[in-house]
Amino acid sequence: MPDVLTDLYDLRQLFDRQQIMVCFNGPINAALIEEIGRALRDYLNHQQEAPRAVADIFAVYIEMTQNIRHYARQHADLDGSGNAAIVVSRDDGHYVISAGNVIASADGAALLARVDQLASLDAAELKAAFKTQLRKPRENLEGSAGLGLIDIARKASAPLSAALRQIDSRRSFFSLRVVL
């Protein structure tokens, strides 16, 4: 098999097959989130997507990446938690945003349960959950408004789906897939 770095054909085939438009993997910071977001918006505007669709895709991208940044700040001692894998692709006429990051294995089950719980709610229930969270006293918030995942679920056109893969005894890799 040819070296994937000298022969990009296989990589390109994968990108083409999955209709991947943006793919990032590495340490993420606020400036990079902004730059990639700007590129994404420009691309979507260039594709003449409806302003509403551009707004939703951008919003979901920002919430997903800022969630990862927020988790990384709270887990600075967790090796690799500052890295993010972000993929924006198309599937069957829909935009799909996927993002993955290293989390503490101990957090895995609760996070999957939270995604499943949000996936089971309808639009009215998600709106109610958003407003309830919005009203939580700031002292109970631990530095985050706690609204990101609910907002993502509200903008998604299909239930959220997530996957968890064990890396070693302490760490797991969490992936979230959002269809717009």
Place this chain on the structure above:
Amino acid sequence: MNDLHLPQTPNTPAVTTALATGVVTMAGDSYPENPFEFFQPLIDWIDGFLRGQSGPLSLVLDLVYLNTSSIRAMMDIFDRMEEAHRAGATVSVRWSYDPENERVGELAEEFREDCTFPFLIEPRA
């Protein structure tokens, strides 16, 4: 109390306040990682204005995209205005937006649901 004149950046809105007229303007996107840091000076200004003035407070908004932490910060501002309104102060919001992006109108509408003071949502012609 000093007025605020914050220039717009890619992830924070332009903000101006005017002690003389009670007009606060905000325009642009808001998605900083730590909105509480960004919004605190404005919240402090509004608190100071509502405490010290008898004149009306008007928010003139042309906000486009707000991340969820910015939504939380805006709700904190509207809550203060609601409290002042119930105590007899004259407060109002006028939020104009590009009708092509109805998400902005929907967001403003959800804020308005929790406010009883005049809250105008205006698609730009």
